[in-house]
Amino acid sequence: MAYRTRINYSPKQRTEMWDRWQRGESLSSIGRLFDRESSSIFGILSKTGGIRPAPRKRSCIALILSEREEISRGLVVGDSIREIAETLSRSPSTISREINRNGGYDNYRATQAEQAAWDRAHRPKKCKLACHPMLKHMVATKLKRNWSPKQISGWLKRTYPKQEHKQVSHETIYRSLFIQVRGVLKKELQLTLRSQRAIRRSKQHSIKKMDLGKIKNVVSISERPASVEDRAVPGHWEGDLISGSNNSHIATLVERHSRYVLLVKLKGKDSQTVISALIKQANKLPT
Numbered sequence: 001m002a003y004r005t006r007i008n009y010s011p012k013q014r015t016e017m018w019d020r021w022q023r024g025e026s027l028s029s030i031g032r033l034f035d036r037e038s039s040s041i042f043g044i045l046s047k048t049g050g051i052r053p054a055p056r057k058r059s060c061i062a063l064i065l066s067e068r069e070e071i072s073r074g075l076v077v078g079d080s081i082r083e084i085a086e087t088l089s090r091s092p093s094t095i096s097r098e099i100n101r102n103g104g105y106d107n108y109r110a111t112q113a114e115q116a117a118w119d120r121a122h123r124p125k126k127c128k129l130a131c132h133p134m135l136k137h138m139v140a141t142k143l144k145r146n147w148s149p150k151q152i153s154g155w156l157k158r159t160y161p162k163q164e165h166k167q168v169s170h171e172t173i174y175r176s177l178f179i180q181v182r183g184v185l186k187k188e189l190q191l192t193l194r195s196q197r198a199i200r201r202s203k204q205h206s207i208k209k210m211d212l213g214k215i216k217n218v219v220s221i222s223e224r225p226a227s228v229e230d231r232a233v234p235g236h237w238e239g240d241l242i243s244g245s246n247n248s249h250i251a252t253l254v255e256r257h258s259r260y261v262l263l264v265k266l267k268g269k270d271s272q273t274v275i276s277a278l279i280k281q282a283n284k285l286p287t
Contacts, residue, residue, distance in 0.1 A: 007036060009044065018052045021045060024201075042199075049178025050199030062117070063090075063098060068110040071095060075108055128168050129176050129184045135166055139173055140185060143192045149173035174200065231256045239278065241269060251278060 009017065013034065020030050027038035027045075034040070058064070067088050074084040081099070085092040099105060102113035129136040135156075142152045149170035160166035176184040177193070178200050190198060227233045234257035242250045249269045253262040264281045267273055 007034070007040070009034075014044065017041065017044060021050070022052060046199050049175065050201060051175060051178060056122070058118075058121075062121075063094070065110065065114045068098070068113050071098060072108055072110040075099070075105055127176060127184060128172055132165055135168060136184060138166075139168065140189060143173075143185070143189045146192055146194075148194060149177075228256060234258060241266075241274065243269065253278065253281070 016033070017030055020033070027041045030041045031038045067090070070088055071084055074087065079087075081095050082092050085095045088095070098113065099108050102108055102116060129139060138156070139152055142155070143149075147155075152173060153168060153170040156167045173185075177187075177190050178198075228236045234255065236256045238254045238256055240252045240254075242252060244250070249266040251264040251266055251274055253264070254260070262281055264277045266277050
């Protein structure tokens with residue numbers, strides 16, 4: 001069996017992926033864009049429960065790469081911490097901490113320090129349910145009783161109107177269910193949702209957009225000629241498909257004038273199989 005190489009989606013590709021997902025496109029249609037299966041797209045979106053992660057921003061008071069390069073150059077030429085701090089208009093303690101946490105005087109590198117600072121800053125804040133076990137228990141109990149997150153949120157506001165620590169929005173409940181890395185609500189509780197979906201879907205998402213159950217290039221029956229409608233002229237055929245048990249299928253052809261019926265046994269119900277079988281059967285008709 002041939003295996004595809006793993007694809008590392010670029011930031012631009014991930015942005016396109018999230019844009020299409022928020023517009024309501026299906027996993028399959030997004031996968032076709034990247035020539036990948038829907039499972040590949042699901043693996044990316046499911047990490048955050050189908051909820052687009054907020055773009056990360058650097059604090060306005062944090063050191064930037066150009067400042068770290070100045071620190072690195074200052075260490076090379078032997079400047080003191082106070083001299084470097086004065087050049088950057090920073091506190092000496094800020095420069096001292098920066099150097100000590102990134103290798104010290106001898107091993108400080110600006111690019112490595114920049115990446116390390118970016119990685120350390122990625123610390124997600126605990127959600128409200130994780131900080132309040134009693135609130136978490138009440139939410140889980142109501143979910144087991146098939147309450148929707150909106151019902152739970154509304155009930156909490158009415159029951160505890162002046163106790164904010166006992167209130168939670170329905171969005172927080174959804175996020176705690178869909179984003180399992182939060183470790184708050186168990187994955188089994190997803191089955192209590194009325195939609196029972198595994199990840200968040202866009203408001204624009206619709207089965208109609210997935211082209212399910214639609215016949216391509218369909219011609220409405222109202223557009224057929226009048227000669228077909230009144231059955232006066234022979235030679236017009238009407239087809240249908242009958243499906244039975246054990247994945248068995250039969251195609252029917254009815255001549256509208258004489259009501260003559262042809263039955264065609266099929267190996268499958270896909271369009272190519274049906275068309276080929278009907279053409280083969282039609283060729284057996286006398287000229």
